[in-house]
Amino acid sequence: MLTESELIAQAKQGDFEAFETLVTRHERRLYRLVVQLVHKAEDAEDIIQTAFLNALEHLGGFREESSFGTWLTRIATHEALKVLRRRNGWVQLPAEEGTEVEDGDIPHPEYIADWRENPAEMYEQRLLRVILDEAIQQLPDSHRLVFVLRDVEGFSIEETAQVLSISPANVKVRLLRARLALREKLTTVFGDETRRHQRTPDHGGDSETVTKAARLLEHYQAQINQRGGA
């Protein structure tokens, strides 16, 4: 099997088969990543196509300073960001954002309770998917990007920073905020109310904003019904 470098060299000479092999090696991973970022299959398909077309156009300029996978991820992530920004009515690109570490205190965990059982065994797959999707969609885009790249796709802190053109320190802060926010949201659903820690000076406790798990589940179930079981 040819190495990535060999395939790149051949593709740069005009060999489509070599380029196609590179696409095949990365397309499934990129698709999974982009779907998680934009959460709409049709948007994900457009983004993936644009990203590979961009890669095709600019392959000659790719100097292998990063791996081909990181380079592609960077292109696809930027395309995904454009779509997200269009949706949100923003125009700024991440490279233009300040690279200083985000200010503000890290939010303290509010709802602290062991989870009842393994959610993957407790809920049917579709319901679990809706719960996870809704929680991650509520994160700010910049936090969701970091969480998906680092924790789901397994990029290192440095690689994530490289892909997003931000500093590793910034990746760490966003990652911590994302992890805490997701933990908080999922605990409102999966947390065992009977084993919940009450408020102490150091820890949160009975927050009035916390909705009962049963009501949340009803809400998720209703969403599935609305989608007509799709």
Next chain:
Amino acid sequence: MKCEELLAMLNDYVDGQIDPGVCEAFESHLEGCNPCQVVVDTIRKTITLYKDEAVYELPFSFRTRLHQNLRERWKQKWNN
């Protein structure tokens, strides 16, 4: 170590990238603080859950279309 400080070290601990000296202080705090134990544990479960449930398959019809479009663009690029 206080709960507040533990929060700041949480990422490094969960990722196994914590300094050994700090790790000892972290773990001795955890032994005496059940809420912090639960937070660490549920953070880990959160990450695992997202990782395990990330199963999105590239649709076959899209893949076929993608490769066709790439092939066409490639021809345009190299024949000019």
